[in-house]
Amino acid sequence: ARALAPAPDLLLLDEPFANLDASLRSTVRAELLDILKLAGATVIMVTHDREEALGSADHLMVMSSGRMIQSGRPREVYERPVTLEVAELLGDGNVLPCTVRDERADSILGSFAAPGVEDGACRMFVRSEHLRQCSSGEITVRVTAASFFGHDALASLELTDGACLSMRQFEETLPEPGDEIRISINGPVAFFPPA
Incomplete structure (x- = not known):
C-alpha cells in the first residue's frame, strides 16, 4: 500500500x-x-x-451495531458518556439503582447532584477508579476479592445490602478479602434511564 x-x-x-x-x-x-x-x-x-x-x-467515535452513539475528545467521552453502553465500553464501572427527585439522586452510596435528570427511577454509573478507600469515607463495604496487576489493583466489594462493587486503586496498599473498609466517591457520577 x-x-x-x-x-x-x-x-x-x-x-x-x-x-x-x-x-x-x-x-x-x-x-x-x-x-x-x-x-x-x-x-x-x-x-x-x-x-x-x-x-x-x-477524536473518538463510539459505534454500536453500525451506528454512531457518541463522539468527542477521548477524555470528554470517557468522563461524560451519553449512554450506559458507552460508559461500559470505555471502562470498568458500577451500575446501581437510584431515585431522582428535584435533581438529587439517592442511592445506597448516598445522595448526588443530578442536574437535568428527570424525577423517578434511574441507574447511576460510577467508574471503578472513582471509588477510593479512605478512613473518612461514608460508605462501609466488605472486600470479597482483590487482584494485583502491577500498575493497579482491583478489589471486589460488597455493600451492606449485598450489592457488589468493583474498586480500581493505584495506591500501594491493597485491602485483603474479608477486610471491612470505608470508601468514598472521588469523581463524576453519570445517570441513565432504567433498563
Missing part, C-alpha cells in the same frame, strides 16, 4: 495492532502515531481495544 500511496492524506486502519503481543503493541502504536503526526496524515482507525482507542485518538 505504501508503494501505491507513499504520502497519503487519509489512512484507514482496521485493527492494525490486533496481532501484536502486548509489549510490542504499545511500542509500535507510539512509533506509528508519531510518524503519522509528523506526516500530517488523517487517520481513521477501527479498534475494539478501549485502551488503544482512548490512548491513540484525538
